[in-house]
Amino acid sequence: MTMTESPQKHKILVVDDEPDLEPLMLQRMRRYIRTGTYEFVFAHDGVEALEALDADESIDMVLSDINMPKMDGLTLLERIPDVAPDIRAVIISAYGDMKNIRIAMNRGAFDFVTKPVDFDDLKFTIDRTLQHIREWKEALSARDKLVVLQNELNVASMMQQSILPNKFARNDNYKLFGTMQPARNVGGDFFDVIGLSDNRVGLAIADVSGKGVPAALFMMSSRTLLKGAAMRADGPGEALTEVNDVLNEDNDACMFVTMIYAVYDPTTGVLTYADGGHDPPLVIHADGTSTQLPVTDGLALGVLPGFDFLQQSYELAPGETVVLYTDGVTEAINAEEEQLGLARLREAFEADPPGDAEDAGHRVIDLVNDFAGDVPQFDDTTCLVLRREN
Amino acid sequence: MNISTDRQGGALIAMAEGRVDGANALEFHEALEAAISPDDTGMVLDFEGISYISSAGLRVVLLVAKTLQKQNAKMAVCSLSDSIREIFEISGFDKIIPVHGSRADALAGVGG
Incomplete structure (x- = not known):
């Protein structure tokens, strides 16, 4: 029966x-x-x-x-x-x-x-x-299924928040600040600050493909791999090359992560960076004008094994600020379905140069929120700011 | 998400409309995989009608390229809007999947 x-x-x-x-x-x-x-x-x-x-x-x-x-x-x-x-x-x-x-x-x-x-x-x-x-x-x-899904998303969201640095070491030579505003459906942005030998500091910003639990898991492994590679590698290019090779093992799901990884040396003011298929960093000069850092033939990580990531350097002048950001900033959408775009980001600093790293970070987020208004955003909004002090 | 398809020579041509993002990436993937025949020797994904593609959508393009690679078929994209072309260039995807201005060039590229 x-x-x-x-x-x-x-x-x-x-x-x-x-x-x-x-x-x-x-x-x-x-x-x-x-x-x-x-x-x-x-x-x-x-x-x-x-x-x-x-x-x-x-x-x-x-x-x-x-x-x-x-x-x-x-x-x-x-x-x-x-x-x-x-x-x-x-x-x-x-x-x-x-x-x-x-x-x-x-x-x-x-x-x-x-x-x-x-x-x-x-x-x-x-x-x-x-x-x-x-x-x-x-x-x-x-309704029950929705509750399960919501619980999973909450787990993903907690994972994402828990790995972000929320205290930034204070230093006479430079200041750091990073912040992430999550999208409603949990994206895969993260940033990291990694202490290295000789007072150097590693700075990473990244955006994992997709959303939810798979993105959060991929984010966790990317971040862990980078931390390890950053300690061993000679420079950012070598670090990304190593992370990319490991991410490509068993990646049938074709997940990928775009990333900028940079190493800042406070004794020289030189920032050495490598591009993992990510939006180029923006340097804001002391007068508020800005320049995109030239990037080196980058590629998202997890896509092609054996790819050789190159690196470039930029010497920050005292009072200059580097903003690393994810496309959630420049692709923020307003009620007219316009994108915020790089030009608006640059204009915001041109009119009023940032006072310090934290000010610059908050202003990026405020710019996005003012622009988006009530329109729900599809992507996390994340930035990591480095400023060389005078 | 609806896709429309056409064939020329041994190549499949697929077109879609609107945004490709996390909300419809799965549907987009299933539609493309269903359209591919084992006899296809190449595929052109025509972006003429696509206004936006998120990272979840780019992942689908990679997955489809992988499927084609297994049957020794080439893939190319064409008719990208300026902002989508920029996404391909920044992410470096243009190193893996050839980007063409016109459908004819893309077809020639995949041997269709």
Whole structure:
């Protein structure tokens, strides 16, 4: 029985103290019972009905008389939600008994039929009720799936937030600041600050393809690989070459990450950087004008094994600021579906040069938020700022 | 997401409309994979109607290129908007998947 039970089969609990109803129901509904559409179970008062509902979770609906000993149908209606909240009940009332019909409907009955029972009408009413129950259960299951998905996204979001540095070492020669504003559906941006030998510092900003849990996992491994490679490698180009080769092993999913990895040497003010297919960093000069750092023939990481990443250098003048950012900044969308674009980012600093690294970072985020207004953004907005102090 | 297809020589030509992002990347991927026949010797993805592609969409392009590579078929893209061309250049994807101005050039590139 359990093996081939048809999903269309519905179990209906009939509650009536009159002994005639049971044989009559079985007789008139025999066709649907035989085809397995309905299965009937019987109770003779409200108390028995509640016991049956409590014991048997497979009951889909209740068909109940009103006047019964021990517990009447109207009281039963009030009690059903306690034992079986997803059950719907149909009431059988005396013809013209509007008072009790009103009470029953107010107590949550789904529908009613009147005596003497017209079995064609009853069949129609049962089917309508069952249809409603099916839709209700589908809606509940969809909601449950959404909750699971939301929980997964929360995990991804927590992973993303937990790996970001939130304290930036203070140094007389330079200042750092980084911030990430997550998109609603959890993207895959991250940044990192890695302490290296001889007071040098490694700076990374990255954007993983896709969103959600897969992006968060890929982000975690990219970040861990980079940390290791950064310590060993001679320079940023070699570090990216190593990370890329490892990411390409077993990457059938074709996930990839774009990244800028740079090493700053505070004793010389030289920033050496390599491009992993990422937006070029922006240097803001002391007067507010800006220049994109030239990038070296970059490629997203995880795409092509054996690729040789090159590196270039730029010497920061005192008072110059380097902004590393992700495309969530320049591709932010406003209500007119325009993109923010690099030109607006540069203009913002031209009018008013940043006071320090933190100011520059906040201004990037503020610029995006002011531009986007209420429009939900599809991508994380992330920047990491380095400023050489005077 | 609807894609339309055409064939010329041994090459499949696929076109799509609108944005390709995280919301429809899976659908885009399934539609493209379904369109590829084992006999195709090349494929051109025509970006004429595509206004935006996110990293999730770029990943689909890579996955499709991988499928084609398994059957020794070449892939190329054509008719990219300026901003999409820039995305291909910045990410370096143009090193892996040839970018052409016109469909005719792209077809010639994949031997269609």
